[in-house]
Amino acid sequence: MKNKLMDLNNHLFAQLERLSDEDLTPEQIENEVKRTEAVVSVSQQIVQNADLALKAAKLVAEHGAFVGKYLPMIEHRTAPEGKPSE
Template identity: 35%
Template sequence: MKNKIEDLRNHLFAALEGLADEEKPMDIERARAISEVAQTIINSAKVEVDFIKEVGRGSSKFLEVEADAAPETRRRLT
């Protein structure tokens, strides 16, 4: 999968920076649209994690766990 949670965070922070830019601020409606799409992505990731927890197995390509993550974290998400 190409896009990860880190990419989403980067886009959201870029939108925040755009809103704070006093010389050329981002349009509020555009920022709102970015926020709504991001929330939809976050909600789908939550469903994915809940499903993995419920069935007790599986993994998420969007929410990858670092190789050095604590074993209990790896077990919860993979």
């Protein structure tokens, strides 16, 4: 997969830098604020999704792979040794 949480971090800091540009006109600032609100909204969804995936992985780690059938976001792959693959 191309996008990682580190990429999100980079996007957030880039947006912060754009907001900090002292040469922006009031209209440009207004546009950047709107863009920031959109970026924050999407970012929150990405972080919530990552948190949900982490919780699912913790369930599998704590209770074994058999709980995977109850977690639609977990792929049902098995490694040759009978352990869930990564």
